Amino acid sequence: MRSSYGRLLAVLAARTGDISAAEDALADAFERALRTWPESGIPDNPEGWLVTVAKNRWLDALKVRRPWVERVEPSLPDLDAIPDKRLELMFVCAHPAIDAAVRTPLMLQVVLGFEASAIGAVYAIPTATMAQRLVRAKQRIRDARIPFAIPSVDDMPARLPAVLEAVYGTYAIDWQVISGTTVRDSLSAEALYLASVLATLLPDPETFGVAALLSLSIARAPARVREGMLVPLESQDTGLWDHALITQGETLLRRAHSFGRIGRFQLEAAIQSVHCARAVTGTTDWVVLRRLYSALVEVAPSLGARVSLAAVVARVEGSRAGLAVLDELGEPAFQPYWATRAHLLRKAGRRDAAQAAYAKAISLTTDSASRVYLCGMLAELSTELSGQ
């Protein structure tokens, strides 16, 4: 029933643009189902039953104000006959008029049926605060008449990235707060589900790209931390990776490639794919990674991508070349920059500077597993220095 929640809500909400009213009607229908089904048996088309009951509940509520409204005939359409409006719903959630910070929580609630308390727990925000934000967003959708529509081909390039970000945001929530306060593993599945719904309803290189990226990233999660210490990608035990998920990611990535058009998420997925290939080949193709990161920096410049490019350049051309790429970035208060810089300085034999960079990286690290790893690196370096 959980998987049909979003479909039922979408079709109800799309009629009037009032998500809260649709939620209430659907909640009533579910409540009535729980009351009557044990006696009467589950109907042949449970979803059709729910939609019809929800619509009538809604009309009953409307009738108080507008007595001329007619009830609909209980035609009981089955789920396949109910139009899938979840894509429209996703574009509503990630509409430019909706605050970017509430887009992912909104999707979790309306597409997946999460309670505000569960979403609050995920973000480490009190339930009342999260509920208030969600209610406000839904009021805005209704009052401003944000259309339940798929953007036109012309508008799509401007509108799709926000939907992709919101879907990816489900997976990235944990990085906003202290790790351990949230339930990242359980949300990985939700992120993948949202991405696959999106890719199914809107085949596009980037929708397949984000689904591929999530599959390949989540596949490596079991190997990321060992005994409370971060394990860098290159040192991860490939035996701990989820090979079924990797295969799924590769299939999705091929679908993304087949469009012959590159994009940010597709490139990020391709980068993950190169890393995952080590499970088969035993080596990492740094030259290909360098090309992919260069393209990523062109398509979607971000500090994170530039720092990763520096690390990859260092693997291909040596640490000095990598440091030169980092030098172009100034000295940002960005933990990955300092961790990478420390690593490259150490490789380049500049141990004093490396020591300072490790200290800076550690001071910026709030994640325990990363700090344990960096402190280990710094301790090794100090031993080398005292042994000179």
Add this chain to the structure above:
Amino acid sequence: MRYSLLLNYSETGGAQVSDDAMAEWQSAFDAYAKSLDAAGVLLTADVLQPTAASTTVTMRGGSLHVQDGPFADSKEQLGGVFLIDVPDLDAALAWAEKCPAAQWGTIEVRPTAVYFSGGQWNQA
């Protein structure tokens, strides 16, 4: 360098929270304080009672005024102080960003000028 993370948020929200919400709030702060502690940067952490429990004291021209309520009646109140010792502002901001209250309130990051310790005032 010592920094105070001054947690400011609206108390009216806090008055209505359910036990469940309070439990979530406490577990988020528990994880946060433990992370600061494990990183070896936490000096003290105090979460304050609501300003309804506040009393202000002023002494003017020899006469004492003791009043109920906070110093400033504002929409958001000082609700807690985390005192941390980190190398620089970048590090202080990295921790402030992870403070649970940053999600619903405002964290003011303020460096210490001098502090009293070991029987004397010390430069921060």
